[in-house]
Amino acid sequence: MKNDPISAPPVGIEPRYVIGMGRNDGEEKQCSHLYVTTTGSDRDLLPMCRKGWNRSDGESFSIFRGHTGSRGICKTCQKRREQGLPGVDAVPGSHKTRWI
Numbered sequence: 001m002k003n004d005p006i007s008a009p010p011v012g013i014e015p016r017y018v019i020g021m022g023r024n025d026g027e028e029k030q031c032s033h034l035y036v037t038t039t040g041s042d043r044d045l046l047p048m049c050r051k052g053w054n055r056s057d058g059e060s061f062s063i064f065r066g067h068t069g070s071r072g073i074c075k076t077c078q079k080r081r082e083q084g085l086p087g088v089d090a091v092p093g094s095h096k097t098r099w100i
């Protein structure tokens with residue numbers, strides 16, 4: 001969804017990033033992903049890479065905000081942030097997750 005107002009940063013609003021550790025069992029031993037809001041509202045968080053959609057086979061996510069897994073922060077998310085790229089929209093069914 002290219003014209004989604006959430007993933008296209010509006011002019012004048014700085015993106016704000018949140019580290020999110022998945023709430024699924026075992027994710028504390030994995031890397032955490034970055035989530036971004038460009039509206040200022042945490043209800044509009046989008047992950048910076050597709051793996052941040054950690055539930056329902058890529059349709060939703062559930063995270064502990066501000067927590068980092070023992071493998072640090074996802075390299076893809078960090079790279080996308082450095083490049084100024086937007087968060088990624090959910091693509092239902094894009095990848096298997098163990099949790100719904």
Ligand SMILES: [Zn+2]
Binds near residue numbers: 032033050051074077
């Ligand atoms: Zn990531």
